[in-house]
Amino acid sequence: MKNLVVGAGLTGAVIAERIASKLDEEVVVIDKASHIGGMHYDYIDKESGILVQPRHANFLHTNNKFIWDYLSKFTKLQPLTFRPLVQIQGINATLPLCLLTLHEVFPEDFAKMLENKLIAKFGYNKKITLAEMNRNFDEDLKFLSEYFYENVFKPYTVKQWGIDENSIPPCADTYYPFDISLDDRYFKEKYQAVPACGWTNMIENILRHKNIKLKLNTDFSEINPRKYDRIFFTGSIDEYFDYKHGELPYRSVRVEIDEKLTDLNGQTFNYPYNYDFIRANVFKNILPNAIYSTNKNIVGFEYIEQFELGKNERFYPINNSDSQEIYEKYVEESKVLHNIYFAGRLGEFKYYESDELVTRAFETVARLMIDNNEEFSKDEEEINQEVQTEVENSSNE
Ligand SMILES: Cc1cc2nc3c(=O)[nH]c(=O)nc-3n(C[C@H](O)[C@H](O)[C@H](O)COP(=O)(O)OP(=O)(O)OC[C@H]3O[C@@H](n4cnc5c(N)ncnc54)[C@H](O)[C@@H]3O)c2cc1C
Secondary structure, three states, rough: OOOEEEEOOOOHHHHHHHHHHHHHOEEEOOOOOOOOOOOOOOOOOOOOOOOEHHHHHOOOEEEEEEHHHHHOOOOOOOEEEOOEEEOOOOEEEEEEOEEHHHHHHOOHHHHHHHHHHHHHHOOOOEEHHHHHHHOOHHHHHHHHHHHHHHHHHHHHOOOOOOOOOOOOOOOHHHEEEEEOOOOOOOOOOOOEEEEOOOOHHHHHHOOOOOOOEEOOOOHHHHOOOHHEEEEEEEEOOOHHOOOOOOOEEEEEEEEEEEOOOOOOOEEHHHHHHHHOOOOOEEEHHHHOOOOOOOOOOOEEEEEEEEOOOOOOOOOOOOOOHHHHHHHHOOOOOOOOOOOOOEEEHHOOOOOHHHHHHHHHHHHHHHHHHHHOOOOOOOOOOHHHHHHHHHHHHHHHH
């Protein structure tokens, strides 16, 4: 069987590796970019040794040991804790919003009073939403929920999604979380890391297999698909169908790299308002214990904009009822095609975290192996069960 994988991002790389090693079949991987890695693309700055993530800062966070073990075969995973900050009224405060945030943004006595009320009402170590806080009869807690709604949730949502503030649900319906704890970790999963030599290096190692051939600077439109028995498409599904049912909407991000010395002392800063950029990633502070040879600082400022074909890149899928309707039409079209599989963030028009992508790539190849046995009499549930068993078996290898 001849396999073509379109896209050398994490999804494409894991699918290719699974086919190459589990099925022992040949795989050609193409990418229209001049480098591998897709959204995970990063590089090490030669002068300073700093790992720069020019698309976005990407952290592995998972409770799934199988993901950790699988990726560890291709890289040393550098454990870390992600502690971003959010600027509220000029103060860089802890994100996730938690008891620490209260003490950073309010005078001590007032913060203590709010903390006591939250613990008395909901209990320590509970995660609540701004809506739950707001629907309370207590005027102070109502004030607190409105404060975070007005200073964090509302302006951030407007900036991130480019929507009118009048279309944002009121505070009493807002599911934005607040942690009644002192836990300042943004991600709570057991395993958290960044590949020590970068995601691109890890993806390069995943693709290093005798059955895998990589072609960069190659767009799918330049390829004769008839030469392949199976195609795994990790580009945008609307593009594959030449946008016949309309374009799927995305938000895009423009990153401006600043190499001047700055005093930003943290990993990632979020700016709900006040600036045109929405986030700043301070790359030298991302990897813990990294010792760099110079004082150089490299900061990536993220500007959010609407995706426009030919102008910028697709980042966040905008999932709403209109876009879902368009997506479903493409899914229907894809059902009549044979041996074409749409996968990943763009192929499935869905925001996936990295660990979910790896699991889904495993599932795609497991399903293929089951289909290969041509037992079409099985129902969907039976097949899903077999896929899970196959993924579990693979993870124990
Ligand atoms: C801003 C942002 C922050 C994120 N942060 C995190 C995080 O902290 N932790 C986490 O776990 N996940 C995070 N994610 C999610 C994760 O980074 C993405 O879901 C993941 O990178 C998607 O991988 P992918 O391989 O599916 O797609 P991509 O990485 O987009 O790869 C697709 C590849 O296909 C290629 N391609 C597309 N069309 C064609 C074509 N026609 N011909 C040839 N090649 C083509 C592209 O060039 C690209 O290389 C984040 C995502 C975003 C957008």
